[in-house]
Amino acid sequence: MVWKRLEKKDAHTVLDKLSSDEHAVVFSKDFTEVAYEELSFYSNFKLYRLINYATMPSFSMEYIGDDNVFIPLDGTANPIYAINAEAPIKLTNDNVVEYLDFFFSNVKGSDGDIYLIEDPKKMPALDSLDINQQKNITDNHIPLTILNDEASNDFIVSGTVYYGGCLISATIQVTSDGLINFKDREMLLRGIPFPNNEVNYYWMGER
Amino acid sequence: MSEDKILNELNNILGNKTETPMPDSTAMIAKGVEILSQSPFSFPLIELMEKENINVHVVATMRESSYAPESKDIYIGITKFNPTHPTRFILLMADALLEAKLELDGIKQPALTEQKDKYISETADKKAKKIAHLCSIAFDLDQKEHFSAYHFIDEMHKMGHNEAIDVFIANL
Numbered sequence: 001m002v003w004k005r006l007e008k009k010d011a012h013t014v015l016d017k018l019s020s021d022e023h024a025v026v027f028s029k030d031f032t033e034v035a036y037e038e039l040s041f042y043s044n045f046k047l048y049r050l051i052n053y054a055t056m057p058s059f060s061m062e063y064i065g066d067d068n069v070f071i072p073l074d075g076t077a078n079p080i081y082a083i084n085a086e087a088p089i090k091l092t093n094d095n096v097v098e099y100l101d102f103f104f105s106n107v108k109g110s111d112g113d114i115y116l117i118e119d120p121k122k123m124p125a126l127d128s129l130d131i132n133q134q135k136n137i138t139d140n141h142i143p144l145t146i147l148n149d150e151a152s153n154d155f156i157v158s159g160t161v162y163y164g165g166c167l168i169s170a171t172i173q174v175t176s177d178g179l180i181n182f183k184d185r186e187m188l189l190r191g192i193p194f195p196n197n198e199v200n201y202y203w204m205g206e207r
Numbered sequence: 208m209s210e211d212k213i214l215n216e217l218n219n220i221l222g223n224k225t226e227t228p229m230p231d232s233t234a235m236i237a238k239g240v241e242i243l244s245q246s247p248f249s250f251p252l253i254e255l256m257e258k259e260n261i262n263v264h265v266v267a268t269m270r271e272s273s274y275a276p277e278s279k280d281i282y283i284g285i286t287k288f289n290p291t292h293p294t295r296f297i298l299l300m301a302d303a304l305l306e307a308k309l310e311l312d313g314i315k316q317p318a319l320t321e322q323k324d325k326y327i328s329e330t331a332d333k334k335a336k337k338i339a340h341l342c343s344i345a346f347d348l349d350q351k352e353h354f355s356a357y358h359f360i361d362e363m364h365k366m367g368h369n370e371a372i373d374v375f376i377a378n379l
Contacts, residue, residue: 054276074286
């Protein structure tokens with residue numbers, strides 16, 4: 001996926017749409033860049049990224065939108081499932097992995113990010129691990145396979161995910177309307193925390 | 208975290224009805240005001256907030272953050288999947304109020320079109336002012352016995368301000 005920057009006039013149209021919602025976050029026109037990514041599984045909706053450079057560090061938010069409706073992504077699955085129903089989503093064997101990547105990029109767990117590992121050598125921050133851990137990941141990695149269940153029209157994606165400092169073998173069911181469900185999961189490897197991955201903070205301090 | 212918990216949580220994350228309820232934003236802001244009023248380094252920020260009618264908004268974001276796009280509106284971003292600890296929230300609120308204060312004082316973020324050297328020096332200068340002030344707030348609150356459970360200095364480390372707070376304390 002590649003970000004494309006919107007021209008100023010089009011960016012202002014997006015910002016005008018967003019500012020019509022009194023609860024929307026303020027993004028000033030002078031200091032905000034708007035970029036978008038095409039998502040092959042939606043015909044009308046795109047992923048929008050708004051970055052305000054008036055502060056340092058810059059502040060960004062992402063939305064799924066169709067020129068009229070912009071839904072902010074908040075780290076939960078809810079906005080994505082809502083758009084899947086609205087758009088509606090169109091999944092194929094060719095784009096189901098792109099959808100999973102998009103989903104896991106935008107849905108977080110309390111232990112940080114989830115990665116679907118297509119190629120262990122391209123895993124984020126792999127270099128931060130020692131040689132033995134890198135070898136363990138490569139040796140334990142299960143290559144990605146995609147099956148299409150013609151009866152239900154579901155996709156069954158088997159492979160390896162990273163979450164919470166663990167490498168997990170998983171079979172993921174993706175329904176034709178984009179709902180995701182882990183059918184089977186098995187721990188392959190523990191103790192591979194990546195920097196800044198774990199989220200430790202709770203409002204009431206309990207865990 | 209146990210093996211079972213990690214494996215079970217994977218499915219919970221995917222559900223569309225499993226998010227942690229967001230804490231009440233009014234209560235969070237009230238707690239921030241209450242605690243920031245207890246330090247002479249942050250009380251002026253609360254006074255400024257009231258005098259200038261600065262609106263504090265709590266929004267759901269992908270990652271915890273603070274944002275002050277305009278001096279009259281500041282945002283504190285917390286995550287729905289793991290609503291932030293009060294200490295982090297209070298420091299993010301202080302950070303955003305400091306940003307608003309600098310704006311009101313005329314210390315603005317230079318434009319991206321500004322000459323490179325000027326952009327870097329002005330950005331660094333503004334950032335240094337803000338972080339130094341944030342360190343003084345965190346240190347002062349941390350030293351108050353009744354706030355000992357908040358661990359403000361530890362939180363500064365977790366927020367990535369470890370070098371700044373260590374240098375600040377070493378030079379006291």
